[in-house]
Amino acid sequence: MKMQSNEATFQRHTPGYDGVAKLLHWLVVVLIAAQFVIGWTMPDIHKGTLPDGLIAWHLGVGATLIAAVVLRIVWRLTHRPVPVVLSPFHNFVSHVTHGLLYLALVVVPVLGWANASSRGWSVRLFGVLPYPAISSVGSPVGHEMGDIHGYLAWVLLALIGLHVLGALFHRFVLRDQVLQRMLP
Ligand code: HEM
Numbered sequence: 001m002k003m004q005s006n007e008a009t010f011q012r013h014t015p016g017y018d019g020v021a022k023l024l025h026w027l028v029v030v031l032i033a034a035q036f037v038i039g040w041t042m043p044d045i046h047k048g049t050l051p052d053g054l055i056a057w058h059l060g061v062g063a064t065l066i067a068a069v070v071l072r073i074v075w076r077l078t079h080r081p082v083p084v085v086l087s088p089f090h091n092f093v094s095h096v097t098h099g100l101l102y103l104a105l106v107v108v109p110v111l112g113w114a115n116a117s118s119r120g121w122s123v124r125l126f127g128v129l130p131y132p133a134i135s136s137v138g139s140p141v142g143h144e145m146g147d148i149h150g151y152l153a154w155v156l157l158a159l160i161g162l163h164v165l166g167a168l169f170h171r172f173v174l175r176d177q178v179l180q181r182m183l184p
């Protein structure tokens, strides 16, 4: 009984993520939301399609997203958050979901980038700093990557759905402070 109340006290006072981690988390959320909206509304891409209009936006926002994800991972590896006290089951589910989210945050954008390279499209940060081409122009593999990019975007969306449900479960069912750890 005493242990439980100690545990509850510890949870209430567990500090959350630092300001940079929170900023990068929410920046990535906004950029991904934009990528879904643009990706679903931009015109179909065929051989010879020019990367302008919404396609240019998808590549531009994508370049910012890649930079934000890299910063986020570097920050996470160098600034470990205080772990939250959870049951072994919740701990496991949260670790697996976060791990898969990070994996998808890398793989989905890289496949889009490879597809852009195979079309000969340059990916530039803020329209200025060019990223290197990661597949050769006309490469069939790079082309395939575009389809896989589209499919894996759905997998990412499913993971995000699971993650948001988890956050709401903590807030409204377990009524602990996990959601607050990522809020300003
Ligand atoms: C997590 C971030 C991203 C999401 C959620 C996303 C989402 C999407 C979606 C939904 C499509 C349309 C797929 C279809 O209609 O089949 C698409 C296509 C595309 N995306 Fe992304 N995207 C992301 C990041 C990127 C990045 C970083 C780049 C490149 C810098 C990129 C380049 C492309 C290209 C070139 C296509 C056209 C693929 C094709 O039709 O062959 N995307 N994306």
Ligand code: HEM
Residues within 6 Å of the ligand: 025, 028, 029, 030, 032, 033, 076, 081, 084, 094, 098, 101, 102, 105, 160, 163, 164, 167, 168, 178, 179, 180, 181, 182, 183
């Ligand atoms: C694009 C959508 C999102 C992505 C890709 C994403 C990704 C992530 C990742 C990878 C982590 C693990 C952080 C770490 O420990 O390294 C995390 C943590 C967290 N996210 Fe998200 N997230 C998204 C949206 C959201 C939303 C909408 C909410 C709130 C409803 C949310 C709430 C949280 C919370 C509370 C944590 C901290 C969990 C903990 O303390 O263990 N996330 N997110």
